[in-house]
Amino acid sequence: MGKVTGFLEYERVEEGYEPPQQRLKTWKEFVITLAEADAKVQGARCMDCGTPFCNSGCPVNNIIPDFNDLVYQGDWANAIAVLHQTNNFPEFTGRVCPAPCEAACTLNVNDDPVGIKSIEHAIIDRAWAEGWVQPQPAAVKTGKKVAVVGSGPAGLAAAQQLARVGHDVTVFEKNSRIGGLLRYGIPDFKMEKSHIDRRIAQMQAEGVVFRTGVLVGAMPAEGVAAKVTNDAKETITPEQLKADFDAVVLTGGSETSRDLPVPGRDLDGVHFAMEFLPQQNKVVAGDKIKGQLRADGKHVIVIGGGDTGSDCVGTSNRHGAASVTQFELMPQPPEEEDKPLTWPYWPTKLRTSSSHEEGCERSFAIATKEFVPGTGKDKNRVVGLKTVHVQWQGGKMIELPGTEKEWKAELVLLAMGFTAPVSTVLDAFGVARDNRGNAKASTETASAYRTNVDKVFAAGDMRRGQSLVVWAIREGRQAARAVDEFLMGASTLPR
Secondary structure, X not given: OOOOOHXXXXXXXXXXXXXXXXXXXXXXXXEEOOOHHHHHHHHHOOOOOOOOHHHHHOOOOOOHHHHHHHHHHOOHHHHHHHXXXXXXXXXXXXXXXXXXXXXXXXXXXXXXXXXXXXXXXXXHHHHHHHOOOOOOOOOOOOOOEEEEEOOOHHHHHHXXXXXXXXXXXXXEEOOOOOXXXXXXXXXXXXXXXXXXXXXXXXXXXXXXXXXXXXXXOOOOOOOOHHHOOOOOOEEEOHHHHHHHOOEEEEOOOOOEEOOOOOOOOOOXXXXXXXXXXXXXXXXXXXXOXXXXXXXXXXXXXXXXXXXXXXXXXXXXXXXXXXXXXXEEOOOOOOOOXXXXXXXXXXXXXXXXXXXXXXXXXXXXXXXXXXXXXXXXXXXXXXXXXXXXXXXXXXXXXXXXXXXXXXXXXOEEXXXXXXXXXXXXXXXXXXXXXXXXXXXXXXXXXXXXXXXXXXOEEEOOHHHHOOOOHHXXXXXXXXXXXXXXXXXXXXXXXXX
């Protein structure tokens, strides 16, 4: 806990933002981290609540009251030590996690919660600045070799944990840079990629080997899978991996985008968000992209109201779009949650992101019926779309007569979530899948994270489906323990 009476004396203080017109000019982060004094005040607000629901609200079970108290006491070095006990990459979660811990905060029952995410952000940034984040190579090597397929947060967490207990770990990534959807799905204005690069350097010093541009299995055929970012220059077979390594961990992302099969879907200008966002991230990194999808001067419509849709909004505004509109199929949620009903669980409420504040019209309970082609030379390009408002009754969607409308649209971005991992890797290994198309593996018992294929484990989005970065880190850490137990008969890694 922090100060005994702190929650009565101090108000919640939010991290600041640079003004929209200033931040729209760059691709750099614009969140202003809490000053040391403000972080101390937020730590002081942590209550002696007896049962800290924040711990269970956090997927990695961060020991939140302890690091809050340490920040309040000014002991930042021990604060990062406590934070690293449960979270390998707090610089990722401190920037992009939606903070379910804050929803579960006991103070949130009838007040504003402790600013846990902002404290975490401040701790890790201070730790890097002070040089407290150092490689932790294993004192003794086991001689066991592990292949990790996919370098997103689940893969990186699994690789780091396994390397630290002495295994020889090689991470295979099909793209030219490490990071998975952290690298290619999250815009730089939300998380600059230097944070990934620092961790890669740390992990390399711990003995992790990274092989980029290597696709496990066969190259995907044309179609949805072919639209997934893939820079691979070579392939490696599952048989080769199983022969060369004592265990294989599949940690790829849930990359098959949900499609919208309505008339006009094949028109130029209608694209998945994950065609649009990775290109811009590559350009920011210095790559040359021929025919980059851009929103300059265009009327942009983003279909999908989640975080990916918000990222499309922010990216389009930085391109200089003429207008940006975001559609959401579900009704507009309430601006404030019913706390006695929802606490300590994640509530449904209207969430306005920093990208929305930069300029965006939002429309709820709206369905797209058709993409409209142009005429003449633009006959194969989208110039608009037709919609209808809907109502939900008994779980069924009912179109409302008289609400039809045609919208101007020169770029349409589909950001409606992801249905499953790309099937080529799972098929190549012969891994059984659940009814959602994910790798089938439980998280409990002696066979935790093990697939039906000998020596092959699965974690992160590839096992649980589309989820948060913090859930991916949790699964990567837990899968690492399962692999260590498989290889050594027992494990000292945390569960």
